[in-house]
Amino acid sequence: MDFDGTLVDIAERPSAIVVPRDLPALLMRLQIFLGGAVAIVSGRPLADLVSYLAPADLDIIAEHGALVRRRGKPAPEPEVIWPDSWQIRLERFLHDHQGTELEYKTSGIAIHFRRAAEAQDEALRLLTTLMSEAPGGAEILAAKMAFELKLTPANKGKAIADLMEEEPYRRRIPIFAGDDVTDEPGFAVVKALGGVPLPMDKAFQGEPRGLRDWLATEIGIKGEAAA
Numbered sequence: 001m002d003f004d005g006t007l008v009d010i011a012e013r014p015s016a017i018v019v020p021r022d023l024p025a026l027l028m029r030l031q032i033f034l035g036g037a038v039a040i041v042s043g044r045p046l047a048d049l050v051s052y053l054a055p056a057d058l059d060i061i062a063e064h065g066a067l068v069r070r071r072g073k074p075a076p077e078p079e080v081i082w083p084d085s086w087q088i089r090l091e092r093f094l095h096d097h098q099g100t101e102l103e104y105k106t107s108g109i110a111i112h113f114r115r116a117a118e119a120q121d122e123a124l125r126l127l128t129t130l131m132s133e134a135p136g137g138a139e140i141l142a143a144k145m146a147f148e149l150k151l152t153p154a155n156k157g158k159a160i161a162d163l164m165e166e167e168p169y170r171r172r173i174p175i176f177a178g179d180d181v182t183d184e185p186g187f188a189v190v191k192a193l194g195g196v197p198l199p200m201d202k203a204f205q206g207e208p209r210g211l212r213d214w215l216a217t218e219i220g221i222k223g224e225a226a227a
């Protein structure tokens, strides 16, 4: 499952999300129900996901597939791969465009403009300039009210395909719920593997609560956990 807009509601800022109190418990119960085959597949930094979902110890694919942390294993400690020299230009952008927000990841940088829609074109211009200076390949993802410069070829589809080669996922039917354009490679891979893509708008009217309620019902704990 994707995280933002899928398991938790979209908020004004990345740090303003409210993780439902019972979400970690719901995911732990789901993990037991499915013999461990539960993974979070998100664009967020790994440390954020680990902390938002604690104490649930889950398989986590972070930064759109660039980082994978398997359940029970220590988190990888990757190095930041974008040049230090970019930071001063990014901070200047933030200063000049009130309401925008920067999110630094190890393999990329997101500029959020949910609270400053007028800064969208400038944000794209800056990231396009940085992309032209990027060491190696890079791409810009158009996310929800944000652009992200990603310096790895990773994507959620490839990460899901790799995970499906491993235990306890091997030989199972994948189901992937997501809400964003960055989830589309994941939907395509799941479909190609004979699985079930669950786009949030079609499957749950775009409501993370709908997905959480469905999961709780499927594993027989609806009403027990106020997820």
Ligand SMILES: O=P(O)(O)OC[C@H]1O[C@H](O[C@H]2O[C@H](CO)[C@@H](O)[C@H](O)[C@H]2O)[C@H](O)[C@@H](O)[C@@H]1O
Pocket (backbone or CB within 6 Å): 002, 003, 004, 005, 009, 010, 011, 012, 013, 014, 015, 017, 041, 042, 043, 044, 045, 103, 110, 112, 114, 143, 144, 145, 146, 180, 182
């Ligand atoms: O792959 P996901 O788990 O869906 O993560 C996608 C991005 O989600 C976050 O940004 C989005 O959610 C924010 C909080 O609701 C919202 O303020 C922002 O406008 C959205 O773009 C997260 O901050 C990014 O790092 C993720 O890539």
